[in-house]
Amino acid sequence: MIQTYGYRPSSTRPAIQHGRWRREKAAKFEVVVSEPLLDELLEVLSRPRIMKVWQTTVSDAETFVQMVSAVARLVPVSGGLGICRDPDDDVLLETALAGRATYVVSRDEDVTRDIELVRQFEGQGVQLITVSRFLLRRRPCSCWVM
Known part of the structure; x- marks a missing residue:
């Protein structure tokens, strides 16, 4: 699971990179999402500041969210x-809990550095980690939530 504002595509146009992301995802991990997370992803990608930096449009954001939806497992x-x-x-x-995720990947220190929260989720088999730690640790077929 990757928190919305933690996702940064390697291109300025997220939808263009989807084919590459989809191939990598299929080989290495499963993405788990919920409707509220998809809504948040669309809201973040549609912010004027984000669209200006990435040179995207609301239509690009909608397309990207649809592509994520197509490859992710949706949980209630x-x-x-x-x-x-x-x-x-x-x-x-x-x-993460509903999708039985192995990892929650986030840049939010409220999630990754809260010792009690980290311990509580480790007890349920979920690791709350930063993006850099995830990239160093990921294993084939890991399940994570976006």
Whole structure:
């Protein structure tokens, strides 16, 4: 699972890189998402500042989210986890639990550096890690949530 603002494609146009991402994803890991995470991804990619930097449009953002949806496993969430300071983090973590993810990949230190939270999720088989740690540790067929 990768938190929305932690995802940065290697190209300025996320949709263009999807074919490469899809091939890599198919060989190495499964992406788990929920509707609220897809909504957040679209909202983030549609921000004027993001579109200006990446030289994209709302249509590009919509296409990218549709492509993520096509390759990811969608899991239902209730929105009732309530263990984090930030409700968006609760959705992220609930998606991980619902999808039985191996990793939650995030740049958010509220998620990756909260010792109690990290221990709680490790006890359920979910590692809360940074992007750089994930790239060093990933194993074939790992399940992670975006």
